[in-house]
Structure formats: structure tokens, C-alpha cells
Amino acid sequence: MKPQKQTLSPEEFLNLKKITSPSPASVSAITSKDPILVPVPKQSKIWLPSTASFMGLSLILILTLGAFLQVSLMEVYSYPLWQTWPKIWFILLGSIPILVCVRILYLEAKTLIRFRSQEKIQEELKKLYTENDWGKALPVCRRLVENQAGSDEFSACITQAHSDSEIIDLMDRTVFSSMDQKAIALIRQTAKETALFTMISPWAFVDALLMLFRQSHLLSQLCHIYRLRPGKIGFFALYASMVRDLALAGGSEILSDSISDIFGGSLVSKVSAKAGQGVLTALLIARFGILAINRIRPLPLKQNPLPLPKLLSDIVLSLESPGQQKEK
Amino acid sequence: MGFYSNQKIRLGVTGLSRSGKTVFLTSLIHQLLRDTEIHESIEASRHRMRALPFLDAVHQERLLHVSLDPNPHKTLPPFRYERFARSLLSDHPEWPDSTSDISFLRLNFHFISKNGWHRTLFGQNVLSLEIVDYPGEWLLDLPLLSLSYAEWSNQMLVLFEEKHRRNRAVAWLEQVAKTDPKSLGTPDLIQEMRQKFAHALKSLKYDGFSFIQPGRFVMPGDISETSELLAFCPLPYQNGVEQPGTLYATMQKNYQRYCQELVKPFYKQWMSGLDKQIVLVDLLENLNRGHDHFCDTQEALKTILKHFRHSSKGWLDWMSPSIDKVLFTVTKIDHVGPLQANNCRLLLEDVLLDAMRVMGMHGVECKTEAIASLLSSHFQEELLEGKRFQKVIGQEGRDRTPVSIYPGEVPQSIPSGKEWQKIEAAKARGESFCFPTFNPPLLESRSMAHIHLDKVIQFLLGDNLK
């Protein structure tokens, strides 16, 4: 079998020079016409509290605590000790949660700083990928893949002759491709489960809650797969920015359009409304998952790993199977 | 034993002489064979993974093993891989000698399909890749098929008015001027003229020019140089020259035989069956040699490429090449720093722009790549007055003296007249484009390093190894 020959249209033909030379377009997210992925106009920046504001907040907290202790101690000294015993207990007990808070804030601050440096690394990699340079990407990549599975293989296959973009590609292949596989399997699983649940649940309100829960859970699992530790605040910021992206992109209308594209308009009307909703939520979850991967990964995926028709048939098959088992 | 799904593909490897075909093929086979040298196959696949990370089938661990067919063809001489590899991997490595004939080899790829259905049906797949290595000079003969003797002669005589050609063909041009084409075509006269013409072509070739027609005069392949088929040279047309027995008529007859008996069968047999083609170009050497050579190579490449366009011109129709992918590669980029590799690629793209467009129009997928088949140098970056310089360090001469050079910058597009002046000036100062020929590296690990061979294989065979 030979692959079909494609003939270029005159416009493409004039653009051939552009096509054959590496273009930044190859990097900027995914350009396929797949409805799951296209409609994100622009990734909004993740809003993270700056280090200064974080410090300020912590300082205020600590000062409050100090003032509180001061006041309490003043009280302690102005009375005979036996009278103040219960109050000391009160003060001590009261300050424990505050200390815990401080501790949590401290840890949060640490992860946040790390998360932000990782964000910066990703920005840097994106920039290096589009430039034709040499010798700059390797230290960055090394830092990123330190102690991860596949990092040995990565170091083994790079040579002096590889340019920066090639080194980034190689990192993608050796370290991140196995993570991708896990992530895709997870997304598929989550999408199927959510679809099933939506179909049997009678309340739309519960569906919506479930959706939110599923999404955030998926996001945190994906972070875990890609070894990204955003911390609580970072996670919330990440989630918020993704929800914003999705909202900007518009949601279900696009998807139902694309479903009717594939099935000639009759699927959504034919299938019972509830089942349709199930499929829809599955697609939303899948889309969310893939956007999340592109956010978390150092570079966006090169092609869509979950083509819509395949995902659909997957879901439909998984819906059929319980019935089939009964027949047997 | 499972079923095998067997696929056959024929790849043409060509390039003008000294463009690096032999080294390319040797290294390519070496990278793929690996497991015959290292017996444990896990170790072999790990090696391959390191050597060819950009080849998908290797990266996804689907390529099981590759074998070289010892007797690939009944009539064609086989590519002598063992010999070339042994010489390159020995303790005193030497570049292979010049080869001037067609050669043939077959590689069998045993791999697992990516497609689940296919996998369950067939288990293992075999892709048998036939590689035809032929001198690019022979491709230059293709236009002869559409030219009559008179037309061709005319073209050649015009071409030989260029200074660099005229200087090298003085004896032949004098002879042409004083000989009457209507005179009797005695064998002695014909041989004398042929010899002078061949001498002119050979000296052009010796000095590194590429646009040489007819190609068999310098690369005879398996025919003898005194053969009647080669007994002709361009002659000016006059009224009445075509009477039987005249010098002109005899040469015309030989020219036609040359076309019919050498050129046409070659294309019919080899070109029509090709599925993929890789063209190697030694761009750096051409830049190295200067403006005349560069333009000459450009012309030669354009002529060669005409035949890949399965044009509607008619004279190519019978050939109907089935080529669907053509890769153009700049070879020997280990002579410049890694920052320049992309520039080399872009320059070649600029040279071939029109041809690639037309081929794209006809559904042939084209790409350019910059490669070094056998990495013979290493790089060092230095900062001088805030500017980055990439130093290339290789070995030269019998005693392997290390040399380090600053090759300078390769232009991204065809240099204009002014830029050529700059380049020449820089060259005179010894600042750019003056590469020595590096020795092949001494390979203690017995494994050849390369640049971008994996990308080459991926482009040409990636779809077939899915």
C-alpha cells in the first residue's frame, strides 16, 4: 500500500518555503482541526501570588500573633499567677492553630516558589524551541528531568551536534512520552466513568458538582503523573486559569457541533437526552484533560492523542459492554 | 511461525561524485545492523536507541532487527558494506575509495506494527528495502533523451564559451574549429576528437565542476572508454552535414545509440521503479571552491531535478516515476559548527526552491536535511569579545595531527555578487570556508557517530515502519 499522494493547492504551493522551514507555529499548541483541542484562543497566564505579597501576608499574620501574645502576656503579669492559669491555657491553645497556619503558609510558600520556577523553565523551553540556537537548552532540560525515569536514556542519546530544539524534542521523547501514555489512559478512564455516572444520575445539580470534582481530581492526578507540585495555592491558580480558558473558548456548543459533524447531526437527537449528556460530559472531561496536559507539560503535545471519533467509539463501546455481558 | 506482511520499497541514493554516497550508506547500514556485532539483542536495541533516537520505530521499541542480504541482485554488483565498514572501523581508518558504478543492496527490517489489528494478524512485519546507489552524473544524461544531436551540440558549444570551461577545453575547441564536419568520419579522427572532448570534461571534473554532459564520459561504469557508444562530441551544424559517412553523421549516429542503449535502459530499469530518493549534495565544498563552482552545481542540480517532476512534457511519460518522497541532504556538516547546520539546510532549500515547489505540486514530498554520515570532528564554543565562535576540531594527515578551524558562517540564502566578494575576501584572509579534509575518526568503541541519519531514515521510511 502506498500513501495517497497529496497535491498542493496554489496557495500552499506559494507557501512552500514557509512550510519546509521550521516555524514557530509548529510549537504553538496544537493546530489540528480537532474540535477537542482547537478552541483555545490564548492561554491566560496563571495568576500566582507574588513572593512579596505572600511575604506581606505572612508578616501581617505573624504581627497579629505577636500582638495577641503581647496582650495576653500583659494580662498574665497584671494578675497573680493562680488567677491566670486558665487564661494561659486559653492563650496557648489559641496559638496552636495560628502556629500551624504559619507552618502551612511556610510550606506553601516553598512549593509556590518552586512551582513558579518550574513555570519559568517551561517558558524558557518554549522560547528556546523556536530559536535556532545551540548549547542553551541542555542545562535547562537536565534540571527539569533530574531524577526522573528516562533521564539516563535522555543523557545517553544527546550528542554535541544536537541543536537546542532537538534536545528539547529528545527530552520529550525519552522522558515525557511514557508519562503521556499514562496521562492519556487516565483521561480516557475518567471520561468514561463520568459519562456513565451522568447517564444514571437523576439530578443535573449533582452532575455539575461531579463534573467540578472530577476535573479538579483529574488535574491533581495529572500533576502527579508529570511530577509537578504546584502546592495548594498553585493548584488553585492553575485550575482557575484553566477554567477561564475553557470558558473563553466556549464549551459544549462547539462540542455538540462537532458531534453532529461526525454523525451527521442525528446522534444528539436520536440518543436519549441523558445519554447525550453523558457523552458530552465525557468529551468535556477529555478536553479538559488534554488542555491540562498541555499546561503541565514543558511543551504542548505535538498531536492530539485522543482523536474525537476514537474517544466516542470508546465511550459507546464501554456503555454497551455491561448489557452484552448480561446477554451472555 | 506467524504470517509475515512483506513490503518492498526501493530507495535511490545519488549525488555527484565525492558527495559522500559511499560513506553515507556504510554508516546507515552500520547504525541499523548493530545486532550482528552485539549479540544480546537487548543490548543491541539499547544501542540503536541511543544511536537513532529520532527514528520512531526504534524509539517505540518496535524495530526488532535489521539484516543485510548478502546476494541482493542477480546482475548488479552488490554494495560492499563489509569492506567499507572494515576500513573505517580499523585501527588505521581510511575513507573508502571512489566508486564509479551502480551498486545494489537490500536491507530487511523486521518490526512490529503500531496498528493493533495489523499486529494480531501478522505478528511481525518485514520491510525489505532495496537501495540503488548510482552516480549522480548519470542523471545529468537524462535531458539528452529529449534533445536531438544538433540541439545538444548547440547547447554544449554555447556552454563552452564560459571562461572556466573554455580554459579547460582549448585543445578540443581548436580541433572543432579547424575540422569540417562534412569531412569523412574516419575512426581515427573520431577517436581523436572524442579523446580531446573527454579530456576537457575530465579536467572540469577534476577541478570539481559538476555540470558535465554526457556523464559516461567521466563515469563510464561498465563500458570501456573506447567503446563506439562514446565516440562522439558536439559539432556545429551546417547545411548538408547529415549526408551519410560524414563526421557529423557518424557522431550523430553514435550519439543516438548512446541515448538509446545506455541512457534509456538505465532509466527504464532503475528510475522507474524507485519509491523514494535521497540526493546528497556537498554544499560546503562548493562554497569552499567559490562562485563558479557553486553556480555550476546549482545548474547541475536543476538539471537533475527536472526528471523527478513527472511533468506532462511527454518525453518523461514512459518513465512515470513513482517517487513519493525526495530528501535533499547537505553532507559532511561536521566541517562546520552545530549552529551552522541549519544555515546549510536553508541554503540548500534556497538553491532548490523552484524545483521543490514544482515537485510539491506533483505530490512529491520534499525535504532538506543537513547530515554528517560519519562524525569526524568535535566542537568547542569560545567567547571572543562577546561573540560566540564555534571551533571545529578534527584530525588531518597521516600522522593524525589535530587541527582546529573556525569555519565561519554559512549564508542562509544564495549569496549575491557582493556577498561572494565578501566571502572570497574572508577566504583570502583564511577566516572562512577553508576546511581541510578530516581523517576518519579512530573509533575505539567500534561504533560510528553521525549527525541526523536518524532523521533521514525517519523521513524516508517512517511511514513504512508504522
Ligand SMILES: Nc1nc2c(ncn2[C@@H]2O[C@H](COP(=O)(O)OP(=O)(O)OP(=O)(O)O)[C@@H](O)[C@H]2O)c(=O)[nH]1
Ligand atoms: N568529515 C566527513 N567527511 C566525509 C563524510 N562523508 C564523506 N566525507 C568525505 O567525502 C569523501 C567522499 O566520500 P564518498 O562516500 O567516497 O563519496 P562518493 O559520493 O561515494 O564518491 P564517489 O564514489 O567518488 O562518487 C570521503 O573520502 C571523505 O573525505 C562525513 O560524514 N564527514
Ligand SMILES: [Mg+2]
Ligand atoms: Mg562512492
